[in-house]
Amino acid sequence: AQSVTQPDIHITVSEGASLELRCNYSYGATPYLFWYVQSPGQGLQLLLKYFSGDTLVQGIKGFEAEFKRSQSSFNLRKPSVHWSDAAEYFCAVAFTGGGNKLTFGTGTQLKVEL
Amino acid sequence: DVKVTQSSRYLVKRTGEKVFLECVQDMDHENMFWYRQDPGLGLRLIYFSYDVKMKEKGDIPEGYSVSREKKERFSLILESASTNQTSMYLCASSSQGQRVLRSNTDTQYFGPGTRLTVL
Numbered sequence: 001a002q003s004v005t006q007p008d009i010h011i012t013v014s015e016g017a018s019l020e021l022r023c024n025y026s027y028g029a030t031p032y033l034f035w036y037v038q039s040p041g042q043g044l045q046l047l048l049k050y051f052s053g054d055t056l057v058q059g060i061k062g063f064e065a066e067f068k069r070s071q072s073s074f075n076l077r078k079p080s081v082h083w084s085d086a087a088e089y090f091c092a093v094a095f096t097g098g099g100n101k102l103t104f105g106t107g108t109q110l111k112v113e114l
Numbered sequence: 115d116v117k118v119t120q121s122s123r124y125l126v127k128r129t130g131e132k133v134f135l136e137c138v139q140d141m142d143h144e145n146m147f148w149y150r151q152d153p154g155l156g157l158r159l160i161y162f163s164y165d166v167k168m169k170e171k172g173d174i175p176e177g178y179s180v181s182r183e184k185k186e187r188f189s190l191i192l193e194s195a196s197t198n199q200t201s202m203y204l205c206a207s208s209s210q211g212q213r214v215l216r217s218n219t220d221t222q223y224f225g226p227g228t229r230l231t232v233l
Contacts, residue, residue: 006156009154032220034221036224041226041227042226042227043118043204043224043225043226043227044157044204044206044224045224046221046222046223049221090156090157092157094220101147101159101162101172102157102159102222104149104156104157104158105156106154106155106156107156
């Protein structure tokens, strides 16, 4: 069965430091890939998505992600974290023939130290 | 901008009560979804709908039902609420009524969520 793994439950970084959140998926073909962010008490906001083409995707709030087919990964990165980036981040995958359904990872909680 | 609204941000109900969670979207989207979110489990799909009066089970439909009488509105129903249904419930919508993801417009847009507590 298809699955999405976010191996880091919690990550703490200092403000201004770089950030990388990991996401791996299990699927035989190329999936459609998303990163969402959820601030406390809020719904999910789309950061970026990959459907095809350039494997380095730029998103909002200075985030980017790179699709690596050989590693089945879609890691989220930001060169310099701001205190307002503290939130929970979810990787999600849609699989061809999956009927527009998303499968979510379990999330990574980001804490930013000032 | 797409707007997805949910009828309540917080809801407290008693065991055995019938509970209705309402979701409305204003972008004429064909697809609508209900998820529940629990710590350490991420989001899990309960039900979804591709069109009016159409519904399909997601990964955890037990104990829930849905209703879609109008395109913009998708309701989640807990026929007899139980304590293990205490959770955050998120509604989402997306464009295209097709079953296969074919274009880059099929992003799901989420509402703010309803935190349901069943006592």
